Amino acid sequence: MTTPSAPLTPEQQPAAPAPAKKGSAILKKVGGVLVAIVIALGVKFGLPYLTGDAPVHAKAGECVTVTGADNDPKVDTADCSSGKADLFKVVKVYDDTFDLNKCGQELSALAQQLESDKFVLCLEEVVKK
Structure with missing residues (x-):
């Protein structure tokens, strides 16, 4: 038979x-x-x-380059005399819309959104010299 152990002291x-x-x-x-x-x-x-990758809200008269896929175009401002490929001049900007028809048949249209601002850029291709 075993004897029970003594109770532990507070330090133990x-x-x-x-x-x-x-x-x-x-x-x-x-x-x-x-x-x-x-x-x-x-x-x-x-x-x-x-x-x-943020869309560029260019103004009329500025030039932009457009690269990338049609469903995800990348737009950057550029010097109009740069002679870069895919160079376009912004002819008109329509704010608060995605209506591409506003640019008519003679201009290319590109809808963009920058945060809550939506807009359409009407573009004219810059002819290389």
Whole structure:
């Protein structure tokens, strides 16, 4: 038969974990959510500008180059005398629409959206000299 062991002294008892502070846990959760929101907004609004994929809202009289696929064109402003391939002069800009018919039959039309602004660029090809 065995004898029961002597009770542990307070120094020998295992330390109980300190209770977690509720405010600290809530603050960490809120902080994590805020960081996620900031990252999502940065990707949505900042990334196109950093990578150069943001649409160009050119003005009438400016020249642009248009490259890329028809369903995903890339538009960049350019010097009208540059002689670059795919160089177009912006003849007219229609804001708050995607109606490509506004440019008529004689001009090329390109619908673009920059954040909440939508617009159509009416383009005339610049003839190379």
